[in-house]
Amino acid sequence: MTQAQLAQGTSPLLAVRDVSVVFGGIVALNGVSFDMHKGQILGLIGPNGAGKTTLFNCLSRLYQPSSGDILMEGASILTRPPHRIAEIGIGRTFQNVALFPNLSVMDNVRVGAHSKTSSDIISDSLRLAWVRRSETDVNKKVHEILAYLKLEDVAHTVVSGLPFGTQKRVELARALAADPKILLLDEPAGGLNHEEVYVLGDLIRRIRDDRHMTVLLVEHHMGLVMSIADHVVALNFGKKLAEGTPAQVQVDPDVIKAYLGSKDQ
């Protein structure tokens, strides 16, 4: 929590400003605003259909907000195409694991470094000296990340054959390969067992501390969010219900009502 407290008062790393998303006649997000500060773990919670994933997809530019703005270090990201989001330091994982199933663990993570490197097909075909140097650097970086996430043993294994929990770590490794400033994690605990969830919580905190990242955690698993988040934003029906420390949000009457239903129901 100390890092997050230090960061208070400075300008936000990522600012979500009045974002609304309308699909046909359905309002998926309605004027949502919040700030993310450097070094924070921000938990985004809400019941099914609350708009968590919609917001997440706005951040990775899969959806275009109908109004509002999203600012990364003060600059709007909404003019960027989806493939130019990684280069400004926003990395992500996917809800149901979206790896490249026919590639090895190593190659999956190497693709993660795509936005950090450059090449062209002619230099690549001829394996020119600068291409070889850049590949050596990438390989070094990838090995460091694989060691960090204890994936070295499976480095050359094709990912489709790996257990789900391992695939989730590969996806995390792939996101880390671009050295993102912000790591967007879409339900990282989904499909993990009780013990694995706590190992994951530990890992997310360690990544934040060791690699100086800011984490946006969209999560169903309340225990995980409440134990590792510095700051929690609760959504329901596309609107922000409450925002604050985990302790504050947990006792917020609106949040309790959204999760448990009101007394008269």
Next chain:
Amino acid sequence: MSAVEEVVTEAAAVEAVPKRAMTLGTGTSLLVLAALIIMPIFVKNFIIFQMTMLLIYGLAVLALNILTGGSGQFSLGQSAFYAVGAYTTAVLMEHFDVNYALTLPIAGVVCFGFGFLFGQPALRLSGVYLALATFALATAMPQLLKLNFLEHWTGGVQGLVVTKPDAPFGLKMSQDMWLYYFSLVVVIGIYILAVNLLRSRSGRAFMAIRDNEIAASAMGVDVALYKTLAFGVSAAITGIAGSLGAIAVQFVAPDSYTITLAVSLFLGMVVGGVGWLPGSIVGAAFIIFVPNIAEGISKGLSGAVFGVLLFLVIYLVPHGARQVAILGQQLAGKLRKN
């Protein structure tokens, strides 16, 4: 951390499964290369000509393999790129007296541009719809080559006759043998470049798109750019194959480059193993020699016999030559252990 360690040991067992390699080992590659170099010394000119065609079709199948096996895009229009390459060479050689060797890179560049441009509208299509669009390209190409206002250059329906080059530097070698070695050098050069490309950052981007476009885009891969680049590269290599084909056959005509050629190349890719580059030459051998074998079995029903042979191959080894290679590797491994 016990859970993490548990997962790792569990996964280690998977490592025993053979990796999906794109290429052959160095030893096997050298063996195949030696066989390809020595072979022409012992056989007749007609066989040498057939082996040249094997290399040329192998190159065209390789090009399709980069597109489909690499970037996951289907094409039934490769005959169109092959035709553009062949005509580029024929027109340059016969109308402008350009040296045959020089026409190859020119054909490559022309076809790259053609493929890259065709890739733009094709971006909106995928899977079977893309296959249909490329099918239209293949169907249109022979007609385009017959157009009246192009007749002065293309020779219209009659086509163009291409002069076969003699061996240079006073080498005592038949034209066929020289062309075989010339093609071999070109094909090996392109094979090496293609392997380099698929193993590089660009190649990984192709394969990332093939496996998951949205994830590739989130990693910073410009999906549209790399898809059209894959089309361009594939078209360029197919065009160079077309150039070599025009020189080897000494003749280009619109009806040599119909949809049948495109389907044959597609077949060659499937038989060789999609995404496995060395399989390209096996696939080429299949599309050149198996129709002859089928004719040998039954003259009247050669098409049906070919169909049955093809069906047998698909049924027995659905992953093509790659599967045979993996089985062979495992067998060799077992023998070594005993």
